[in-house]
Amino acid sequence: MIPGIRLVLLGKQGAGKGTQALKLSRHFHVPHISTGDLFRAEARSGSELGRALKKSMDAGDLVPDDVVIKVVEKTLTSGAARARGFILDGFPRTRPQAEALLRALEPLGGLDAAVNLVVDTDVVVARLSGRRVCTRCGANYQVETAPEGGVCENCGGEIVQRDDDTPEAIQRRLDLYEQETSPLISFYDERGLLAEVDGLGDPQEVFDRTVKLLHENGRR
Ligand code: ADP
Ligand code: ZN
Numbered sequence: 001m002i003p004g005i006r007l008v009l010l011g012k013q014g015a016g017k018g019t020q021a022l023k024l025s026r027h028f029h030v031p032h033i034s035t036g037d038l039f040r041a042e043a044r045s046g047s048e049l050g051r052a053l054k055k056s057m058d059a060g061d062l063v064p065d066d067v068v069i070k071v072v073e074k075t076l077t078s079g080a081a082r083a084r085g086f087i088l089d090g091f092p093r094t095r096p097q098a099e100a101l102l103r104a105l106e107p108l109g110g111l112d113a114a115v116n117l118v119v120d121t122d123v124v125v126a127r128l129s130g131r132r133v134c135t136r137c138g139a140n141y142q143v144e145t146a147p148e149g150g151v152c153e154n155c156g157g158e159i160v161q162r163d164d165d166t167p168e169a170i171q172r173r174l175d176l177y178e179q180e181t182s183p184l185i186s187f188y189d190e191r192g193l194l195a196e197v198d199g200l201g202d203p204q205e206v207f208d209r210t211v212k213l214l215h216e217n218g219r220r
Contacts, residue, residue: 004030004084005220008092010184011117013173014124014131016142016206017088020117021089023207028220031080034089037138038071039063044135058163060172062180064092069100076104085112093181098188114188115210117199121174128170132145132148132159195219 005028011015018034025032036057043054049067055065072091075081097220104110130143132150136157141147143161150159164173188194195217196212214220 014127060169119199
């Protein structure tokens with residue numbers, strides 16, 4: 001039986017968290033939990049909560065901590081995530097979220113590592129401006145190389161540009177990353193959980209680097 005893993009992915013918007021999360025979740029046979037994907041699905045459902053989430057997301061603002069924490073805690077402490085672990089993509093993004101996660105995982109044995117994907121800001125801005133995503137499975141493409149007809153290669157879902165990949169919302173999200181999320185790098189470093197990976201280059205190379213580092217650090 002392949003051992004599971006409990007991983008957090010850190011990194012700026014466009015650093016490649018979604019792409020790496022998908023690869024890592026297949027490798028370790030654990031669910032990929034993306035708070036952005038969960039919120040976009042809720043927004044598409046048209047519920048009252050979904051409409052409120054869409055407003056925050058389209059402006060590039062953060063969803064309030066209490067809402068995010070409730071959604072994630074429920075997902076992590078049930079089903080496959082509880083049994084085998086998870087790849088968390090887009091959570092935590094604030095200090096209160098990181099503390100809530102530590103508390104929720106205490107009875108389960110804690111995190112294995114927080115992987116920080118390091119990429120310069122000018123590179124992520126270029127990636128986000130050309131980004132296209134699958135509305136069903138969350139797979140990421142670049143406009144020049146996206147499949148013809150706008151149909152996802154993984155799942156057949158529709159490929160679109162995200163409503164928050166506008167220049168204004170991209171800037172707002174990167175500002176919030178600096179203020180709220182980048183302090184989590186030292187939060188995890190202080191707890192001996194940080195693994196820093198160069199996020200430049202081919203996605204498969206970044207993935208190989210990540211798995212090698214986790215292995216060397218005795219995380220897996
Ligand atoms: P990105 O990281 O590129 O902004 P995501 O798909 O991870 O994209 O998230 C999209 C939006 O969902 C965010 O801009 C924010 O509004 C909301 N969101 C996702 N995760 C969180 C979180 N942990 N805390 C607060 N808001 C979140
Ligand atoms: Zn898809």
